[in-house]
Amino acid sequence: MAKAIVIYYSRSGNTKEMAEIIAKSMNESGLKTECKSVDKVKAEDLLTFDAIVVGSPTYYGHMAGPLKQLFDDAVGFHGQLDGKVGAAFSSAANIGGGNETTIMGIIEAMLISGMIIQGDPSGDHYGPVSIGKPDQRVRSQCVRRGQRIAELTKKLHS
Numbered sequence: 807m808a809k810a811i812v813i814y815y816s817r818s819g820n821t822k823e824m825a826e827i828i829a830k831s832m833n834e835s836g837l838k839t840e841c842k843s844v845d846k847v848k849a850e851d852l853l854t855f856d857a858i859v860v861g862s863p864t865y866y867g868h869m870a871g872p873l874k875q876l877f878d879d880a881v882g883f884h885g886q887l888d889g890k891v892g893a894a895f896s897s898a899a900n901i902g903g904g905n906e907t908t909i910m911g912i913i914e915a916m917l918i919s920g921m922i923i924q925g926d927p928s929g930d931h932y933g934p935v936s937i938g939k940p941d942q943r944v945r946s947q948c949v950r951r952g953q954r955i956a957e958l959t960k961k962l963h964s
């Protein structure tokens with residue numbers, strides 16, 4: 807059976823809240839999903855999942871350092887994430903504060919690893935974004951994204 811992980815870094819809880827909503831939605835959509843802070847994840851752990859979802863606060867338009875370190879550590883088994891489903895989300899302080907460049911940076915690392923990324927023509931196109939604490943709009947985008955990740959992963963990996 808396919809399985810997934812949502813990995814996040816969060817200091818003040820905004821990204822963590824998004825991670826928990828996405829993971830819950832994935833589980834409710836029939837994809838067994840763990841939700842873990844990046845400090846509880848080792849790069850080798852990534853090999854055991856069919857879908858890997860990564861969420862970061864926007865730090866100067868990029869992912870937070872501990873998440874970048876996780877990707878850098880994965881170079882030891884470069885090529886072995888090929889074909890897994892990937893997705894990303896981010897929380898920032900400001901509109902235009904770099905949410906989408908942060909998501910794109912995560913997605914770039916995933917694409918370089920051979921992962922499969924699905925956009926969204928109707929919801930947040932690149933991945934859910936929040937300004938500060940997730941509001942109702944963000945929460946529903948997280949639920950929607952979780953459903954879409956689960957559907958794609960089950961199609962490709964069941």
Ligand SMILES: Cc1cc2nc3c(=O)[nH]c(=O)nc-3n(C[C@H](O)[C@H](O)[C@H](O)COP(=O)(O)O)c2cc1C
Pocket residue numbers: 815816817818819820821822862863864865866867897898899900901902903904937938939
């Ligand atoms: C080092 C640092 C850099 C940041 N850079 C940005 C930024 O470039 N743009 C922005 O909108 N917010 C920026 N922020 C604000 C955070 O992205 C924002 O508060 C986010 O919601 C925090 O997520 P968290 O609650 O999961 O820790 C920065 C915060 C820190 C600590």
